[in-house]
Amino acid sequence: MFKKHQIYKRDKYNMLTVEVQGKTLIVREISDEWGEDCHTFVGRPEMMNWAEKRFRPEDFKGSEEELANIMSAFKQV
Template structure:
């Protein structure tokens, strides 16, 4: 059995990170935060995941920190 390919979208520390695992045709996103714990979401396509990412990470929330926004979105595009 082949291992799933895991993509690190961001990691601020051990309690604040977001990863995406490619499990065949399914994309499993795991978001861990010190505030909310762990949340997992499954997507059946990259466009579906990118739609979620664009809703979750709104450009206007990163005014003054555009580099972080660009890095997060670039990491999603590499999945």
């Protein structure tokens, strides 16, 4: 059985989840703009590196609190 972490969910078309499958982490990003995007990482450091680039403060369209919550959720995976 895989452990699934919800990073954020705005509605059924805008969400990001992480599935932990042993050492493999699968990030599924679903948006009404882009559809589903799937990223596979071998280990947490690789996923965190991606998350820090994907959710850069200067590019994030949302509040600082929302960004902090997203990054906190990634760190708890």
